[in-house]
Amino acid sequence: MSSTSSAARGALPRYARKLAATTALTALMAFGAAAPAVFAQTSPAAESTASRPWMNTALSASERTALVLKEMTLPEKLTLLFGYFSTDNQWQKTPVKNYVYPEKGLPFSAGFVPGIDRLGIPAQWQTDAGVGVATQTSPTPRQRTALPSGIATAASWNPKNAFAGGAMIGNEAWMSGFNVQLAGGMNLMRDARNGRNFEYGGEDPLLAGVITGNAMKGIQSNNIITTMKHFAFNGQETNRFTIDHKISDQAARQSDLLAFQIAYEIGDPGSIMCAYNRVNGFYACESNYLLNEVLKQDWGYKGYVMSDWGATHSTIPAANQGLDQQSGWAFDRSNYFEGALREAVNNGYVSQARVDDMAGRVLWAMFDNGLFDNVVKGDQADKIDYAAHAKVTQTGAEEGIVLLKNTGVLPLAKTAKSIVVIGAHADVGVLSGGGSSQVYPIGLSPVKDEFGKGFPGPKTWYPSSPMKGIQARTKANVTYLDGKDLNAAAAAAASADIAIVFAEQWTGESIDAPDLNLPDNQDALIAAVAKANPKTVVVLETGGPVVMPWVDNVAAVLEAWYPGTSGGEAIARVLTGEVNPSGHLPATFPASLDQTPRPILEGDVKLDNDSHPHSDYNIDGAAVGYKWFDKRGAKPLFAFGHGLSYTTFQLSGLSAQASGKSLTASFTIKNTGKLAGAEVGQVYISPVGDAGWEAPKRLAGFEKIMLKPGKSGKATITVDPRLLATFDSASKTWNIKAGDYKVILATSATEPLSEVIVHLDAQTLNVKGQ
Structure with missing residues (x-):
């Protein structure tokens, strides 16, 4: 599988190429997926092009941008460069200081950038994220379809699957009133403990780039701008706001940046989000190297760079070093791209040409993705075909589930008279990852929040029960125990024909896993059950790799990741053989942390009395994941690319x-x-x-x-x-x-x-x- 050359992209705007792109969905039908039933609809005819020549759809995005840009005042240009967090703080205990909720923003969403009615420039309504339409912390969240986690999609090794999932969630975003989706997580897995690994595409530049690129391509087929992120080297959540990652240019270009480059060439995202962290001494959103040299000059990127929410630290340096839009005010310390940017332009510290470039990039992305010509109509969630979308996410989960070990106990024997299901709330649902990407399911979580500490919670489960799916497909007596009492679990396993232990590792934005062991004594639970019953199957719902001290004593291991809102059905279908597993690992599973480049998570080391922590990515350089294991001659627990079948x-x-x-x-x-x-x-x-x-x-x-x-x-x-x-x-x-x-x-x-x-x-x- 090779990436699509940027030279192959046509000059026509994306919305004019949309039909050809969406036909790729039909290829997924061979794997049993249903295509999303509804796509973005064409709006009524726009105002006459005589008064607004930039509305002439026969012109290229660049030509249309130039026409409207010359009609804009400086305040209007600056309007496009400043975005608001679109969540009403009135119900929160501690409202953000100096924060004003945007009047026309969609509540409890990621962001809002006002439009300019005088010129027919639509607003930007922004939603998280890569697995579906997320809702920021709210007492009444949107209820939408969630895809499997990004790493699960990468485990499918199927670009068509990635495109279909992207097209589906892009449709739900557009039908929910959004025209910008903050999706396209591209950071390589440099540390298996990273709390956001579940959002990304694994450890290899080619696989991650191809899968994420196709997912973005699917989203943008709905007249929606995607946002590839987090540019770049956002490899851990510990000290994510301040850590400085050191890496050479060659190592960067042959690893993380190559992944971004491949994904960009395939998906052509309208926006790219710069990261919180520093790179070689500079904040990513003030990095001339990343934003101007690599992205805009070397790769020829035409879209705009938006900041992560809270990643802007200045006005003049940020603007001149390549940041085009400050996003998510008031997460930053100041509204740098509002009045301060206007003053900097008036005083000559930021040139008029640079402001034109910033605003022009935003406009170009909006024209190229059809935001002017297929104006989002607001909330039409009642028209979403949730049944069809459930099939898309179910197929995605089935393709991404990886059979790691099987001694013949799977698929579940039809002759089994008794099966005991243990742990991880498998009687009612499947786990999802935490943080800004959280999608809330129809019916909401069947399990009360077990995190209880605010963000990145609530710890949310999707009401798709693996146990009920197993019951529907076997004649066995299927019972459930929560697994908190090890002796009771072992006794139940001893009296059953087959024991299935569901084990979970909840990860989320802003926190890293402390190690690679399953939390809450689950390793001991699995060991006890396996000792009682040699026909023990382990189903893992994790954000990434985990170690398995019990692996030699169990009959089968299934990695289900966070499988999305139809994940319980998908797991049951794979366990019972209704679906043959075909997933392969997109990341190496280490036998121990000692095999990894950084057994002790970097981030607390400060150099030369600096005020911020440092991390040395030159330790592994471009030898990420399986390349590091090859280079060191280390034998992993399960190798990159591994996956079994029936x-x-x-x-x-x-x-x-x-x-x-x-x-x-x-x-x-x-x-x-x-x-x-x-x-x-x-x-x-x-x-x-x-x-x-x-x-x-x-x-x-x-x-x-x-x-x-x-x-x-x-x-x-x-x-x-x-x-x-x-x-x-x-x-x-x-x-x-x-x-x-x-x-x-x-x-x-x-x-x-x-x-x-x-x-x-x-x-x-x-x-x-x-």
């Missing part, structure tokens, strides 16, 4: 050859078992000699193929040349070293099946990899 596959016929500035590889997958199923063929590249790579091998491509028993499918992959190259910072070029390269066909980073040798000539590519 059927068997044969991967064969690997061939590869040089092609232009890169190479192509082909292989065949055959279903040699008795059940239909999908397999992911993974292609890794390893230089035979010293090519200056950060690690022995890199993922270079992948393809997921659904096959009936006895059937075969062939895949051909064109490798992105950047995945064969190293980045030279001085010349800003990607360089492929001449020599022999091993092309490896595998089912995980540690499970190679075959390899061929290809000779590549030396190649030099520009900063975009072309």
Whole structure:
């Protein structure tokens, strides 16, 4: 799977390309998904283009932007550059100081940027986030459909699945009155304890970039601006507002920035959100390197950069170093881009040309995504097809569930007379991740908040019961225990044919996990149950990797992540064999924290009497995840790319050859078992000699193929040349070293099946990899 070149994107605005994009949904039908039933509707004819020539849809987004921009006053331009938090504080105990709720904002939502009626410029109504239409803390939250977590979508290894999910939540956002969705979480997993790993796409630049790019593409097919985030290196939540991550340009370009670059080229997000943290000494939202040099100059990004809520720290430095819009006032200490920015322009500290560029970028993104021509109509939630959307999220969950271990107990035997389900409220629902991305389900949580400390809570469960799903699909007597009494759980397991322990790890924005163990004595629970019954199945609902001291003593392990509002049904269908698991890990599961680059979480170390903590990302550099394990010769608990099935596959016929500035590889997958199923063929590249790579091998491509028993499918992959190259910072070029390269066909980073040798000539590519 290779990323889409930015050169391939047409000059027409996105809304004119929407129909062709949305037809990709039909391809997902092979995996059983229902397409979203409703998409953005065209608004009535706009005012005559004679008085407002920028409303001429035959013109490009750039031409329309230039026409309206020259009619705008300075105050009108500045209006587009300042956003408000759109949550009414009147009901809160401690209202934000100097905060004024935006009159036309949608309540309990992420943000609002006023429009300009005189010129027909629509307002921006902003909602979180990547799994659906979120509601900020509210006594009456919106009730919407939630996708599986971002890492679960990445575990599907299926770009069509990512697009379908994005199209679905984008539809719900538009029908809820929003035209900006703060979705597109792109930070690589540098630490498995990161509290927001569940929002992101794992540890590999190609996989994360392709999956997140397609999710954003799906969202934007609804005339909605997406916001790729958090740019960049927002790798932990501990000290997230102040920590300074040190990393070299080469390592950055070959890791996190490459992931962002691939996602940008595929998804073409209208906005990019700069992060809270510092990078090499500068706040991300004041980083000339990140915002001007890399994003706007090197990649040619035309959209606008918005700040994270509370990530703006200045007026003049932020504006001149590339920030285009201050978002979420009053999370910042001051309204930097309001009166202060106007004063800075009047005094010449920020040029008029820079303000025109800032406002022009916002306008361009609005034109390019159809916000002028398909004006959002306000709340139409009563028209959302929740039944169809439930099928989309259920299919997404089923594709992302990973069967990590199975000694034959799964799928659940139809002859089992008794099954005991233990723990994690599996009798009533499935867990979701916490923080600003929280989507509240229809019917709300069936479990009372167990966090009880405010943000990132409430700890929310979706009312989709795995136990009820199992009961509906087996003839066994299925009972439930909460697992708090280990002796009672062990006794119940001993008297049952099969024991299924549901274990959970709740993570959320603003807090990191203290370690990789399951919390609340759940490891001891699993050990006790497994000792009592050798046919013990463990279902994990986690935000990312966990260690498993009990793994050798259980019969099966299923990683379900946070599976969304239809997650209970999805888990039950996989456990019972109604669905064959096809997920593969998008991140390495370490055997212990000692195997990771930073066993002790960085963030409390201060250097040279600085007032802020530091972190050294040059420890692992571009060798993130499985690359670090390869480099160190460490054996993980479960490898990147690992995933089992109820059927068997044969991967064969690997061939590869040089092609232009890169190479192509082909292989065949055959279903040699008795059940239909999908397999992911993974292609890794390893230089035979010293090519200056950060690690022995890199993922270079992948393809997921659904096959009936006895059937075969062939895949051909064109490798992105950047995945064969190293980045030279001085010349800003990607360089492929001449020599022999091993092309490896595998089912995980540690499970190679075959390899061929290809000779590549030396190649030099520009900063975009072309």
